[in-house]
Amino acid sequence: MEDFSLxxxxxxxxxxxxxxxxxxxxxxxxxxxxxSVHRNLNLHIERGKITVIxxxxxxxxxxLLKYILGLACPDQGEVMVDGKNxxxxxxxxxxxxxxxxxxxxxxxxxxxxxxxxxxxxxxLREKTKLKEDEIRxxxxxxxxxxxxxxxxxxxxxxxxxxxQKRVGLARALQRDxxxxxxxxxxxxLDPETTQKIYDLFADTQxxxxxxxxxxxxxxxxxxxxxxxxxxLHQGGIQACLPPKDLTHCGNLWVDRMLSLEMEGVRGIGx
Amino acid sequence: MIKFLQNTGRFGLNxxxxxxxxxxxxxxxxxxxxxxxxxxxxxxxxxxxxxxDSLTIICFTAVFTGMVLGLQGYASLKKFGxxxxxxxxxxxxxxTELGPVLSALLLIGRAGSSMCxxxxxxxxxxxxxxxxxxxxxxxxxxxxxxxxxxxxxxPILGFLFTLVGIGGAYISGVMxxxxxxxxxxxxxxxxxxxxxxxxxxxxxxxxxGYMMVSICAFKGYSVYRQQTKGxxxxxxxxxxxxxxxxxMVLLWDYLLTSLLL
Numbered sequence: 001m002e003d004f005s006l007x008x009x010x011x012x013x014x015x016x017x018x019x020x021x022x023x024x025x026x027x028x029x030x031x032x033x034x035x036s037v038h039r040n041l042n043l044h045i046e047r048g049k050i051t052v053i054x055x056x057x058x059x060x061x062x063x064l065l066k067y068i069l070g071l072a073c074p075d076q077g078e079v080m081v082d083g084k085n086x087x088x089x090x091x092x093x094x095x096x097x098x099x100x101x102x103x104x105x106x107x108x109x110x111x112x113x114x115x116x117x118x119x120x121x122x123x124l125r126e127k128t129k130l131k132e133d134e135i136r137x138x139x140x141x142x143x144x145x146x147x148x149x150x151x152x153x154x155x156x157x158x159x160x161x162x163x164q165k166r167v168g169l170a171r172a173l174q175r176d177x178x179x180x181x182x183x184x185x186x187x188x189l190d191p192e193t194t195q196k197i198y199d200l201f202a203d204t205q206x207x208x209x210x211x212x213x214x215x216x217x218x219x220x221x222x223x224x225x226x227x228x229x230x231x232l233h234q235g236g237i238q239a240c241l242p243p244k245d246l247t248h249c250g251n252l253w254v255d256r257m258l259s260l261e262m263e264g265v266r267g268i269g270x
Numbered sequence: 271m272i273k274f275l276q277n278t279g280r281f282g283l284n285x286x287x288x289x290x291x292x293x294x295x296x297x298x299x300x301x302x303x304x305x306x307x308x309x310x311x312x313x314x315x316x317x318x319x320x321x322x323d324s325l326t327i328i329c330f331t332a333v334f335t336g337m338v339l340g341l342q343g344y345a346s347l348k349k350f351g352x353x354x355x356x357x358x359x360x361x362x363x364x365x366t367e368l369g370p371v372l373s374a375l376l377l378i379g380r381a382g383s384s385m386c387x388x389x390x391x392x393x394x395x396x397x398x399x400x401x402x403x404x405x406x407x408x409x410x411x412x413x414x415x416x417x418x419x420x421x422x423x424x425p426i427l428g429f430l431f432t433l434v435g436i437g438g439a440y441i442s443g444v445m446x447x448x449x450x451x452x453x454x455x456x457x458x459x460x461x462x463x464x465x466x467x468x469x470x471x472x473x474x475x476x477x478x479g480y481m482m483v484s485i486c487a488f489k490g491y492s493v494y495r496q497q498t499k500g501x502x503x504x505x506x507x508x509x510x511x512x513x514x515x516x517x518m519v520l521l522w523d524y525l526l527t528s529l530l531l
Contacts, residue, residue: 069403095405109400111392126406 021080022049022179023068024209028077030063036216037063038074039235050205050212051240052222055232061215062106062234065181068213069101070094082178099127102172102180102210106187108164110156116153116167117142123174142170145204164192166200173204182214194218198225288495291394295409295488302407302414304392312415315420316507319379320416321423323447327376335368336360336438353449357457360439361432365467366527369432374478374519378428378512382486385416386511389490391459392505398491413491417483424479432471471528477526478519485515 028041034117036058045051053061061265066072067079070086078085086097110119117139124135143149157220165185172180182201184192198218202225205212216222223229223243230240233253239246246254320531389412392398399528401408436458442448461467496503 071402072400091407095407098403098405101403103403104399105396105400107395109396111397111400112395123404123406126411127404 302410318420336435340442361461
């Protein structure tokens with residue numbers, strides 16, 4: 001058996017270490033029963049950039065997003081969001097922190113009994129005191145951005161997977177969040193739609209300048225839009241580097257993962 | 271022996287944890303009732319789903335329950351020559367027992383099961399997580415309206431069941447079997463004038479309404495605790511919710527009767 005636990009010997013952070021840290025996970029440990037998921041996990045997320053987290057199934061990528069959202073607590077360690085440790089915060093304080101977040105779930109998590117319009121309007125109706133005509137203007141603006149303005153009366157079940165993601169993203173961006181989290185956003189989509197969705201993420205991120213954290217398996221497609229790629233393996237972040245530097249980082253596991261899964265990576269010039 | 275003790279301990283701890291979570295669930299649901307902003311529309315929508323949409327089944331069951339009570343009551347009372355007491359007997363039976371209990375069991379089967387399945391599917395498809403991530407309290411948003419709607423709908427439907435049941439007994443007792451309508455009506459009015467019966471019916475309906483939401487909504491919300499996953503988990507949670515809340519209604523019916531009688 002090869003020993004891939006080289007975390008201590010690796011250039012974990014890019015030499016041009018990000019100066020503006022939006023989120024910072026430090027010394028994270030987490031176990032479910034006897035299964036240890038994270039062991040001394042450390043990750044810094046730079047403000048206004050796209051950070052992609054990759055790793056094999058069951059590595060604990062989605063759990064990591066849950067720490068950031070306050071939906072799960074690590075057994076040990078700190079989760080700093082905008083300079084504030086959110087571990088152990090009360091419900092009200094957590095809601096204040098979450099007001100800065102937008103989330104796009106794996107299955108979009110649209111409310112199936114609401115129309116597209118009502119889904120996107122929900123955060124504004126529940127969390128602001130805007131009048132209905134102002135809400136309508138905001139909703140149509142976001143749906144226009146996603147190219148979904150002509151589907152406002154449809155229900156989620158009447159939309160394709162790609163369209164559901166667009167509506168999900170419109171809802172996630174509705175309150176102009178500083179941070180947007182994407183949990184395996186292209187699962188179940190065909191390659192062409194996947195690429196379109198990633199292009200949409202990149203476009204909206206460039207326009208709105210939010211900090212994006214994307215959990216994904218789509219290697220190498222996701223590398224096109226990533227500013228940083230964090231590789232999660234054996235309970236820790238093995239490397240967090242720009243995609244072009246990842247292939248030369250010297251981590252055996254990263255090399256093997258890339259050689260197995262990045263068949264076309266050289267073809268796109270990384 | 272050690273394995274038996276381990277299993278017993280694990281079973282006990284699991285149940286203790288589930289009860290603790292149920293307690294927190296109900297506390298958050300109750301807090302949601304009193305948390306602004308107070309929105310009327312979600313409550314009205316739930317009253318329609320739980321109450322209005324159940325009117326047909328409640329009335330249908332009530333009228334035949336009343337008619338059977340009329341027939342059975344007439345046959346029994348005739349032996350003692352006191353058929354005139356039929357209205358009084360039927361009204362007491364319906365007010366104190368059959369009205370609250372049967373309407374509760376019907377509502378558990380119709381509204382409780384759908385409530386559990388709805389919340390379970392929302393849980394499985396991360397819709398509840400989505401609410402949390404939007405900083406919207408899922409309890410205040412959609413559990414508390416169900417709780418308020420149940421506390422409104424159960425007493426109304428319980429009394430409706432009782433009144434329609436009395437109507438059913440009138441059909442079989444007076445119109446079919448020929449009991450004196452004046453004696454029947456007088457007996458019903460005497461029973462209804464007893465405020466203890468009305469109070470018992472109201473309290474039972476409120477308790478059963480609370481039981482239904484607390485169990486069915488909780489089972490749906492904690493669908494991840496099921497040993498199976500996905501649609502099977504929702505299916506098992508719904509079955510558990512209906513069985514457990516029905517049993518609790520019957521148990522609490524006895525306890526409340528012994529306390530309030």
